Amino acid sequence: xxxxxxxxxxxxxxxxxxxxxxxxxxxxxxxxxxxxxxxxxxxxxxxxxxxxxxxxxxxxxxxxxxxxxxxxxxxxxxxxxxxxxxxxxxxxxxxxxxxxxxxxxxxxxxxxxxxxxxxxxxxxxxxxxxxxxxxxxxxxxxxxxxx
Amino acid sequence: xxxxxxxxxxxxxxxxxxxxxxxxxxxxxxxxxxxxxxxxxxxxxxxxxxxxxxxxxxxxxxxxxxxxxxxxxxxxxxxxxxxxxxxxxxxxxxxxxxxxxxxxxxxxxxxxxxxxxxxxxxxxxxxxxxxxxxxxxxxxxxxxxxx
DNA sequence: CACAATCATTTGATTAGTCAAGTTATAAAA
DNA sequence: TTTTATAACTTGACTAATCAAATGATTGTG
Numbered sequence: 590x591x592x593x594x595x596x597x598x599x600x601x602x603x604x605x606x607x608x609x610x611x612x613x614x615x616x617x618x619x620x621x622x623x624x625x626x627x628x629x630x631x632x633x634x635x636x637x638x639x640x641x642x643x644x645x646x647x648x649x650x651x652x653x654x655x656x657x658x659x660x661x662x663x664x665x666x667x668x669x670x671x672x673x674x675x676x677x678x679x680x681x682x683x684x685x686x687x688x689x690x691x692x693x694x695x696x697x698x699x700x701x702x703x704x705x706x707x708x709x710x711x712x713x714x715x716x717x718x719x720x721x722x723x724x725x726x727x728x729x730x731x732x733x734x735x736x
Numbered sequence: 737x738x739x740x741x742x743x744x745x746x747x748x749x750x751x752x753x754x755x756x757x758x759x760x761x762x763x764x765x766x767x768x769x770x771x772x773x774x775x776x777x778x779x780x781x782x783x784x785x786x787x788x789x790x791x792x793x794x795x796x797x798x799x800x801x802x803x804x805x806x807x808x809x810x811x812x813x814x815x816x817x818x819x820x821x822x823x824x825x826x827x828x829x830x831x832x833x834x835x836x837x838x839x840x841x842x843x844x845x846x847x848x849x850x851x852x853x854x855x856x857x858x859x860x861x862x863x864x865x866x867x868x869x870x871x872x873x874x875x876x877x878x879x880x881x882x883x
Numbered sequence: 884c885a886c887a888a889t890c891a892t893t894t895g896a897t898t899a900g901t902c903a904a905g906t907t908a909t910a911a912a913a
Numbered sequence: 914t915t916t917t918a919t920a921a922c923t924t925g926a927c928t929a930a931t932c933a934a935a936t937g938a939t940t941g942t943g
Contacts, residue, residue: 593845594845594848594849595849595852595858595861595862595865596848596849596850596851596852596853596861597845597848597849598865599852599861599864599865599868600757600848600849600851600852602865602868602869602872603750603753603754603868604754604758604776605797605872606750606868606871606872606875607750607751607754608797609797609872609875609876610747610875611751612901613875613878615901624928624929626928626929626930627928629751641891642891642892643890643891643892650752650755650756651929651930651931652930652931652932653891653892653893654892654893654894654930654931654932654933655929655930655931656892657891657892657893657894658893658894658928658929658930659928659929659930661893662928662929673937673938675938675939677890677891677892677938678891678892698740698741698744701741701743701744701747702741702742702743702744702747703743703878704743704747704871704874704875704878705742705743705746705747705871706743707874707878708870708871708874709867709870709871711742713867714742714743714746715742716863716867717746717864717867717868717871718742718745718746718749720856720860720863720864720867721746721749721750721753721864722749723855723856724753724851724852724855724856724864725749725752725753725756727851727854727855728753728756728757728760728851729756731760731850731851731854759931762931771898771899773898773899773900774898788921789921789922790920790921790922798899798900798901799900799901799902800921800922800923801900801901801902801903801922801923801924802899802900802901803922804921804922804923804924805898805899805900805923805924806898806899806900808923809898809899820907820908822908822909824908824920824921824922825921825922
């Protein structure tokens with residue numbers, strides 16, 4: 590036992606870091622009455638609106654069921670409206686959401702950025718970004734190994 | 737709007753990648769009737785057993801409530817036993833869990849490793865690991881910015 | 884027109900987690 | 914010895930997600 594590869598160490602680091610920074614982000618966004626997941630969804634809508642639930646689900650890598658439930662919550666809070674439009678539902682932000690995002694977006698951006706700016710110089714950040722981009726893109730076309 | 741920093745791009749990449757690879761790992765571990773979270777917890781127990789719930793919660797960065805619920809599920813499945821021992825509960829793996837882990841561990845390790853081995857050479861992996869280690873360690877002593 | 888096909892969304896059952904209030908077990912003080 | 918403190922754990926109410934089966938909406942075809 591206890592036979593770690595470098596890859597498995599990276600994997601664990603990534604999991605622990607994203608888990609932790611996600612919690613911190615939730616804490617941070619409390620001042621806007623938002624969770625990280627909600628902020629993420631609202632951001633995507635703000636960039637791509639109007640769009641359908643399927644399109645949105647793909648952008649935030651969540652299943653259709655997941656996006657359906659999330660949108661019910663966001664609708665109840667008055668952040669979005671959905672209109673049955675042909676056979677799909679079209680999603681748009683409300684004025685309330687636009688106003689909150691305008692405030693929250695720059696702050697959340699600065700918050701995210703601080704995780705890296707504080708410890709890595711620009712070159713190191715570029716390296717990290719390109720390495721992770723390669724890893725991510727590769728994983729997207731990866732197949733499950735046979736049993 | 738749309739004013740991305742490099743840091744925010746890295747953040748998003750990390751979130752999407754861990755989210756996706758976590759789902760793939762869940763898929764992969766189905767052959768052992770385990771989820772990624774369960775595998776993670778069982779691994780930590782196997783390394784540090786016997787240990788208390790508090791200690792375990794800290795190792796997997798989950799709250800005490802979270803670990804309590806997870807251990808109830810693992811106990812119902814017969815993977816662990818808890819003994820009230822002084823004022824704490826001491827956790828140990830059952831023979832069933834030990835047997836499954838012995839099989840699953842090398843396969844899961846290889847699975848995790850393949851995300852990186854396929855696209856990064858050894859030097860790049862070392863770089864990625866050191867960069868992420870710095871970022872992670874920094875985040876652990878980070879404080880929430882004032883309101 | 885009615886009926887099947889198909890795409891988009893919802894929903895029930897479950898896992899996984901959070902926070903904060905409530906229990907339980909042990910130790911110490913009155 | 915009854916109370917009080919405290920550390921460890923559980924629990925209720927909730928967010929967030931998954932899968933797979935059910936429901937809606939629209940378009941063809943017989």
